Amino acid sequence: MIPKIKLFINGQWVESDQTEKVLNKANGEPVAEIYVAGLKEVEQAVTSAQRAFKREKIAPYRRYDILKRASELLMERQEEMALTLSLEVGKTIREARMEVSRAAQTLLISAEESKRIHGEIIPISSSPGNENRRAWTIRQPLGVVCAITPFNFPANLTCHKIGPAIAAGNAVVYKPASTTPIFGAKLCEIFLESGLPKGYLNMVMGPGSVVGDALAKDQRIDFYSFTGSTSVGLKLKNSVGLRPVSLELGSNSPTIVHGDADLMVAVEACTRSAFANAGQVCISVQRVYVHNSIYNDFCQQAAALAKTLKVGDPLDPTTDIGPMINEKEAIRVEGWLQEAVTEGAKILVGGKRNGPFLEPTILTNVHPKMKCSCQELFAPVFNVVSYNTIDEALAMANDSNYGLQAGVFTNSLDIASRCAEELECGGVIINDVSAFRADLMPYGGWKESGTGKEGPRYAIEEMTREKVVVLKLKGK
């Protein structure tokens, strides 16, 4: 008997008229059944959040307590949560365990940041004629935050929204991806246990085109924190009018490997990272630019390493690469690979698909206009392209509609500094790959990779607003 997962509204578990199965992404078997929210439940969830926010404000120290407790409870349930992630996303159990501990850290960082929300004293008396005034700013929560998350990291990316939202004093309406909602429901259990007042967290599940659309249209929501594809993010932004949004969107991230780099360090990092989470990572290594002096060695070593990686059952601790989210996506990528080969690309290693499983694949002879290069692959595939000068590498890396993060391997401070300044993206990772992320660092894209920054401290800034207060003293 598979569990039936209810919606979480106003501190209660709520049924709806419709249910949908959540599938084990490795074998297609149902692992849970979720109640799908209708317009009525969406309306109830937003009402619950708005009423909670108006009913009581949670003092900063209490927010710290609740978030810290939630982080602890998440780690106490790490094995159960990791199994959930492995089943509903298809990520390997090793990656799932790692994601749970990162998500717990993200909640802990949010807890700590909830004690650091403050304004500043404005030296207003230093302006002529205002000697008898004093001024300061205060930072206040926005009210109701809508958190919408993608399928690929249901734990950490959800905690990157709910954690800062609560730390900032907001109430939350949360919509997980309809294909991977189970972790989110368990996170609501955790926040209930951690003492979050009812109504401060509400979860509605269901297809983005229905539930997501209804949330976008609800004018009682004060802020939208969205992570997902660029197309959906743009649609959401156009629906919400003047209300603020944070958009963490797609990418086709570059990593440059210069001739003076430590070859095997770069090979290991690029290859293992490109295939992590079956490549379904928005900062995944997709375009690798290698100096021509080490290009052949890089390709040879990367192909040899790729061949050692095990594709299979994500629950097997020896598996390196699990399935993609569904067979349709794997077929999409298989089609892109065939198109690339027809246009002259070479498959150095991999390329075979078995249902939702795709072999770790490395492409060479890729042209920048090929889909495998200029669009977001979101698959266990990366391209290797050679270059002669760092100017060429920078031009190719920047030749993209996206700009999330980039990696650069070099032992030259001059090259590193040039890349740091000239790469057009939100983050440059020196001597590691584009896919590096520490959860406390500012994180967000340029161009079509989005707007706004995550990382608890930065998300809190976006989920609060500053007010200036000016006091005119009596006296002269």
Ligand SMILES: NC(=O)C1=CN([C@@H]2O[C@H](COP(=O)(O)OP(=O)(O)OC[C@H]3O[C@@H](n4cnc5c(N)ncnc54)[C@H](O)[C@@H]3O)[C@@H](O)[C@H]2O)C=CC1
């Ligand atoms: N920049 C970042 O930090 C990250 C970006 N992503 C991006 O997410 C994508 C993969 O995740 P998916 O879940 O397939 O993305 P998606 O864009 O299909 O869905 C993301 C979320 O939006 C919801 N949604 C769909 N239509 C909607 C609508 N009309 N209104 C409101 N919400 C709607 C979905 O139900 C889901 O919860 C990739 O493009 C990837 O690059 C993924 C992880 C991190």
Ligand SMILES: O=C(O)[C@H](O)CS(=O)(=O)O
């Ligand atoms: O790229 C993504 O999907 C996120 O960066 C995943 S995480 O590493 O931030 O959890």
